[in-house]
Amino acid sequence: MGEGVFIHALESFYRRRPRWTRPSIHACELDPRLPGRLDRSDRRLTVRCRRADFLRVRFGRPFDAVLANPPYVRHHELNYDDELLGEFDRLAGRRLSRMMNLYGLFMLRIASLLGPRGRAAIILPAEWLNADFGVPLKAFLLERNVLDGIVHFSHRVMIFPTALTTAAILLLRRGRAPCESIRLSRAEDAGSLSSKTLRDARRVRAEDLSPTRKWSPIIESDAPLQTAHHRLGEVAACSRGIATGANDFFVLRPSKCRELRLSSRDVRPCISRARQIEGPRLTGQAMRRLIASDEPLYLLSPRQMLSPAVQAYLGEGRRRGIDRRYLPSHRPVWFRPEERKPAPILIAVFARGDFRVVLNSAGALNLTAYHGIYPRNSTAAVVKSLHAYLCSPEGQRALSAQRRIYGGGLYKLEPRDVEAVELPEALWRKLS
Ligand SMILES: C[S@@+](CC[C@H](N)C(=O)[O-])C[C@H]1O[C@@H](n2cnc3c(N)ncnc32)[C@H](O)[C@@H]1O
Numbered sequence: 001m002g003e004g005v006f007i008h009a010l011e012s013f014y015r016r017r018p019r020w021t022r023p024s025i026h027a028c029e030l031d032p033r034l035p036g037r038l039d040r041s042d043r044r045l046t047v048r049c050r051r052a053d054f055l056r057v058r059f060g061r062p063f064d065a066v067l068a069n070p071p072y073v074r075h076h077e078l079n080y081d082d083e084l085l086g087e088f089d090r091l092a093g094r095r096l097s098r099m100m101n102l103y104g105l106f107m108l109r110i111a112s113l114l115g116p117r118g119r120a121a122i123i124l125p126a127e128w129l130n131a132d133f134g135v136p137l138k139a140f141l142l143e144r145n146v147l148d149g150i151v152h153f154s155h156r157v158m159i160f161p162t163a164l165t166t167a168a169i170l171l172l173r174r175g176r177a178p179c180e181s182i183r184l185s186r187a188e189d190a191g192s193l194s195s196k197t198l199r200d201a202r203r204v205r206a207e208d209l210s211p212t213r214k215w216s217p218i219i220e221s222d223a224p225l226q227t228a229h230h231r232l233g234e235v236a237a238c239s240r241g242i243a244t245g246a247n248d249f250f251v252l253r254p255s256k257c258r259e260l261r262l263s264s265r266d267v268r269p270c271i272s273r274a275r276q277i278e279g280p281r282l283t284g285q286a287m288r289r290l291i292a293s294d295e296p297l298y299l300l301s302p303r304q305m306l307s308p309a310v311q312a313y314l315g316e317g318r319r320r321g322i323d324r325r326y327l328p329s330h331r332p333v334w335f336r337p338e339e340r341k342p343a344p345i346l347i348a349v350f351a352r353g354d355f356r357v358v359l360n361s362a363g364a365l366n367l368t369a370y371h372g373i374y375p376r377n378s379t380a381a382v383v384k385s386l387h388a389y390l391c392s393p394e395g396q397r398a399l400s401a402q403r404r405i406y407g408g409g410l411y412k413l414e415p416r417d418v419e420a421v422e423l424p425e426a427l428w429r430k431l432s
Pocket residue numbers: 001002003004005006028029030031034052053054055068069070071072
């Protein structure tokens with residue numbers, strides 16, 4: 001129900017069609033303050049609003065149509081018990097991810113409330129189309145043959161002004177014929193919806209839509225549904241950068257090292273910020289330039305025997321409570337960040353256009369602004385050809401097929417997205 005936008009829209013829809021049979025409307029809202037605010041002056045439709053939790057309320061009957069704009073609540077803010085989640089597992093016919101956003105549960109409940117030939121239109125963040133928690137949702141929709149279409153908004157616009165996320169409208173229909181196609185359509189913005197019909201939408205077969213693939217790139221780029229499958233993960237590993245848990249303590253500027261009289265053997269050069277790398281290669285010369293401009297790039301990695309200078313600095317860390325912070329306190333030794341080899345190739349975690357892929361000739365470590373790519377065959381020529389591919393337009397297209405899209409044109413790659421990037425046959429052979 002919320003503020004009643006849908007009810008008002010229905011009121012004006014039926015006002016313009018006086019001869020049509022009026023539906024009886026059931027609304028649901030958890031917030032006790034909201035339904036009261038609905039303007040009752042020009043009410044033509046019968047609306048019954050339940051002040052209840054939509055996931056638990058019993059309606060006692062199926063519906064011909066459902067319209068919804070479900071709440072966006074992340075999994076760690078949900079406080080539903082295992083019993084309710086178990087009920088949803090049974091409803092979906094599979095175990096659902098416990099990382100699922102509340103709107104995923106709404107989607108399942110809505111699908112279960114549709115009567116024969118019932119339809120639903122649900123506006124949702126597009127995230128579930130690409131996230132791991134969306135896989136069982138997609139599998140459920142395909143298995144029950146209720147997925148009728150998706151209208152995907154351009155990620156250049158922000159449909160939900162307060163949430164950094166892209167939107168998509170999910171259209172469900174019960175009673176679809178087994179071989180009916182699914183319609184995938186794009187919308188530039190909310191304004192373009194009123195003139196939109198699904199007649200020109202791309203039609204795909206349910207069996208060609210795999211639940212494990214990301215669907216936004218398929219809808220956005222008309223990407224082919226069946227492709228050769230050589231993945232980067234078969235020939236290289238990708239991992240997150242080192243998380244120190246307190247960069248302001250563990251990552252030092254050269255001037256600070258001098259002031260503390262730290263030996264160069266107690267620190268290791270690392271890239272701590274995305275913008276510290278400019279071009280496609282990180283050379284020794286570029287590192288020297290960063291050192292000359294006093295960038296924070298020395299990661300504290302003390303030798304076994306702690307020098308007096310290191311001991312003094314660790315004392316300062318304890319006084320500042322660094323050892324009690326979350327990550328340091330969960331390490332075997334609080335001041336020893338993970339042991340890592342420098343990654344031969346680095347890739348930026350976030351991008352606004354192409355993802356920056358860097359050949360790490362300087363052998364620097366990387367913190368979390370970059371992921372590290374470690375080819376199993378790490379001979380220089382092989383590493384170079386993988387780097388060249390990932391920088392090329394073809395490689396960037398393969399990367400963008402895996403990226404997660406945030407609103408406002410921000411893209412992100414998780415290590416497993418990088419490992420899912422498709423490689424051309426010839427390169428894959430070279431790396432194998
Ligand atoms: C995105 S808003 C919907 C806006 C609505 N379309 C309108 O016209 O304002 C989501 C609404 O769901 C309500 N809500 C959140 N959790 C709920 C739950 N478990 N059951 C029912 N309503 C819930 C919120 O209070 C909020 O009003």
